[in-house]
Amino acid sequence: MEKPFIDALPIIEKLEQTGYEAYFVGGAVRDSIIGRPIGDVDIATSAKPDQVMRLFEKTILVGIEHGTVVVVYNEIPYEVTTFRTEGTYEDFRRPSSVTFVSSLKEDLQRRDFTVNAIAMNKEGHIMDPFGGRSAIERRVIETVGQAAERFHEDALRMMRAIRFVSQLGFLLEEETKTAIIEHGHLLKHVSIERIAVEFEKMMGGQKPQTALALLIETNLYQHLPGFSLTDEMKRTISICKWQRAKDITESWAMMLILLKVKETASFLRQWKLPNKRIKDVQAVVDGYYEMKKRNWDRQAVYQYGLETALHINQVNMMLSERPNEEQSIQALYKELPIHSLKELAVNGKDLMAICKRKGGPWLSLLLQTIERKVVDKELPNNREAIKEWLQSCNQILDEPC
Numbered sequence: 261m262e263k264p265f266i267d268a269l270p271i272i273e274k275l276e277q278t279g280y281e282a283y284f285v286g287g288a289v290r291d292s293i294i295g296r297p298i299g300d301v302d303i304a305t306s307a308k309p310d311q312v313m314r315l316f317e318k319t320i321l322v323g324i325e326h327g328t329v330v331v332v333y334n335e336i337p338y339e340v341t342t343f344r345t346e347g348t349y350e351d352f353r354r355p356s357s358v359t360f361v362s363s364l365k366e367d368l369q370r371r372d373f374t375v376n377a378i379a380m381n382k383e384g385h386i387m388d389p390f391g392g393r394s395a396i397e398r399r400v401i402e403t404v405g406q407a408a409e410r411f412h413e414d415a416l417r418m419m420r421a422i423r424f425v426s427q428l429g430f431l432l433e434e435e436t437k438t439a440i441i442e443h444g445h446l447l448k449h450v451s452i453e454r455i456a457v458e459f460e461k462m463m464g465g466q467k468p469q470t471a472l473a474l475l476i477e478t479n480l481y482q483h484l485p486g487f488s489l490t491d492e493m494k495r496t497i498s499i500c501k502w503q504r505a506k507d508i509t510e511s512w513a514m515m516l517i518l519l520k521v522k523e524t525a526s527f528l529r530q531w532k533l534p535n536k537r538i539k540d541v542q543a544v545v546d547g548y549y550e551m552k553k554r555n556w557d558r559q560a561v562y563q564y565g566l567e568t569a570l571h572i573n574q575v576n577m578m579l580s581e582r583p584n585e586e587q588s589i590q591a592l593y594k595e596l597p598i599h600s601l602k603e604l605a606v607n608g609k610d611l612m613a614i615c616k617r618k619g620g621p622w623l624s625l626l627l628q629t630i631e632r633k634v635v636d637k638e639l640p641n642n643r644e645a646i647k648e649w650l651q652s653c654n655q656i657l658d659e660p661c
């Protein structure tokens with residue numbers, strides 16, 4: 261048993277000692293069987309949320325209606341969820357309330373895919389009533405029970421299926437795929453926030469291109485905001501070298517470039533992404549188009565900053581087959597005399613004093629000129645030297661300054 265499970269054993273033991281059942285479930289059990297690194301360890305139990313809360317010192321009630329309590333043990337948070345079914349579904353979304361049940365099997369039955377419906381007890385014994393291990397051996401993503409029915413219950417599962425294809429590198433089982441083709445339209449009932457979580461995990465998986473091809477093959481892409489694909493774009497996507505990006509900003513930037521999206525910000529706002537991410541992605545997309553036309557030099561590295569410049573380099577490598585220019589970008593950045601306007605030895609106030617003039621449009625133009633000269637090392641970043649240079653340009657001082 262891997263360390264994350266061993267660390268969580270005392271929780272299971274305590275629940276069992278009190279007379280409840282408790283098992284490891286979900287992604288961690290799946291990943292341990294596959295041999296992937298294990299993420300969060302989740303626990304399913306027959307104890308009700310209030311009973312779980314009474315047993316442990318540090319708990320957080322996540323949602324009484326879904327039966328989930330977070331137990332913080334040795335500083336690590338664990339989701340402990342009461343065995344449940346999801347009762348009746350309305351509007352193709354997760355139900356607002358659930359029914360607690362007494363058996364592990366019923367709990368596993370409400371889970372989305374067979375690979376996610378495996379439990380493990382404290383001895384490491386596997387409970388697998390729906391053939392999850394066999395699916396892992398066959399490397400397929402298939403729903404627990406009838407795919408069409410399961411997607412009717414919660415349409416997000418269609419996105420989840422494709423994100424697991426990308427993350428695990430598995431195939432989409434035929435019935436599951438057919439059901440996505442037939443029920444894709446149900447995705448409109450799901451909130452964009454939930455879709456975005458799965459979409460980002462899909463882009464960050466090991467096979468993002470296979471997953472994208474599936475989104476196209478099943479037509480599920482038609483129900484994603486801003487996705488209007490021409491046949492030519494579909495072809496480009498099928499032959500491009502989209503590999504796992506190092507970072508989600510790069511993934512979104514590649515997506516937008518492949519989709520030939522003109523209005524980056526409004527596209528990403530439809531996905532309700534945080535403003536910071538929108539800004540970061542916008543900078544990489546703009547930088548990608550700009551740097552296609554020119555070479556990296558001090559000005560470019562200064563303008564974009566190191567982080568964005570490295571993202572642009574990655575996107576360029578994947579989409580334009582440009583060589584990896586990371587080393588020269590790093591070297592250029594290292595030798596920059598300043599990294600932002602704040603580091604310039606003079607500011608607007610200084611220039612007004614030196615030129616004996618009030619502020620105006622001339623000021624920012626002059627600041628920009630000095631900034632450019634300093635970055636290009638034509639002028640040292642030193643107050644006296646800049647003053648001298650200003651005085652030597654009579655024109656500037658006498659006239660428009």
Ligand code: ATP
Nearest residue numbers: 286287288299300370371372373376377414416417
């Ligand atoms: P990850 O490694 O990305 O966390 P995961 O399998 O743990 O993958 P989660 O989204 O954390 O995925 O969900 C935990 C478990 O809850 C899943 O393994 C699955 O059993 C169940 N589950 C999650 N979402 C759904 C859903 N929409 N429908 C049915 N079961 C779900």
Ligand code: MG
Nearest residue numbers: 286287299300
């Ligand atoms: Mg998880």
